[in-house]
Amino acid sequence: QKEVEQNSGPLSVPEGAIASLNCTYSDRGSQSFFWYRQYSGKSPELIMSIYSNGDKEDGRFTAQLNKASQYVSLLIRDSQPSDSATYLCAFYAGNNRKLIWGLGTSLAVNP
Amino acid sequence: GAGVSQSPSNKVTEKGKDVELRCDPISGHTALYWYRQSLGQGLEFLIYFQGNSAPDKSGLPSDRFSAERTGGSVSTLTIQRTQQEDSAVYLCASSANRLDTQYFGPGTRLTVL
Numbered sequence: 001q002k003e004v005e006q007n008s009g010p011l012s013v014p015e016g017a018i019a020s021l022n023c024t025y026s027d028r029g030s031q032s033f034f035w036y037r038q039y040s041g042k043s044p045e046l047i048m049s050i051y052s053n054g055d056k057e058d059g060r061f062t063a064q065l066n067k068a069s070q071y072v073s074l075l076i077r078d079s080q081p082s083d084s085a086t087y088l089c090a091f092y093a094g095n096n097r098k099l100i101w102g103l104g105t106s107l108a109v110n111p
Numbered sequence: 112g113a114g115v116s117q118s119p120s121n122k123v124t125e126k127g128k129d130v131e132l133r134c135d136p137i138s139g140h141t142a143l144y145w146y147r148q149s150l151g152q153g154l155e156f157l158i159y160f161q162g163n164s165a166p167d168k169s170g171l172p173s174d175r176f177s178a179e180r181t182g183g184s185v186s187t188l189t190i191q192r193t194q195q196e197d198s199a200v201y202l203c204a205s206s207a208n209r210l211d212t213q214y215f216g217p218g219t220r221l222t223v224l
Contacts (some may be wrong), residue, residue: 031151043202043215044154088154092210098144098167099213103153 003027006089006102014110021105023089026070030100033065035074036088037105044088047074048071079109112164113137117203117215123222132188132219136205143186143214145178146202154202161209166221191221 004025013019021035032051036044050056050063050072064077072091076083086104093100116135124130145157156170160180169179175193176221180186190197200220204213 009175034212043200043218045215046212098159101154101156108179 002087003093003100004091004102006087006105007008008103009106010108011105012108012110013079014093015079017079017109019079019083019107019109021074022071022088022091023073023102024071024090025089025100027091027093027100028070030091030093031035033063033072033091033092034099035061035063035072036090037058037083038086038088047087058095073085075093079107081109083107083108115203115205115214117201117216117219119219120217121222122221123224125224126195127192129191130133130193130221132190132201132203132221134188134203134205134216135185136184136186136203137207137214138184140205140207142182142206142209142211142213142216143180144204145186146175146204147172147189147199148202148218149199157188157201190221193221195223197221198223 006023034049035047037047038044048063048067056063062076064073086106088104089102090099131171143160147155158178159167161182163180175191178188200218201220203216206213
């Protein structure tokens, strides 16, 4: 079983729609979860971190964490063409030594 | 404040040459990470520093790769006798402490001819 799995996409949504990105992980000891956005040719930038079960909202972005089901998701409301990028989920492994990265989901928001 | 900086931004070298890549982390960040990202691929962990020591070197692909960090700040990644398969973007990230959010530099694009 892979440590982390993301649908590679591409996920295509129309402008103004809600984009839903999902990530599942295998390490039950994981505590800290992150969503990063990476534009083509650029380095990853943090969108949001989440540590507790439930929802965390920041502007148009909502992160959802369910430790029992071992998944974390990112919802983007009112999607804009500028949101078109690859979204990476990451978490600190139970041994707390390094960040485990998903391969990313490519999102395309169509005008 | 200043973010993570890396130099050079681009490096083209010939096969067999040695290269040094530099990372200057956010001031005060104790943890520093090196990653490699090949075109269209995910992030590949290389090495992690806590202060000047490297508790985890497990991602270094071969003994041609080495890294050091001095003064708890700047880090240098050295690749000896470069090969074409070393061509990638090398990313550096730092975090305030070991389990905190990682912030990335702009990367160094290495091309080995």
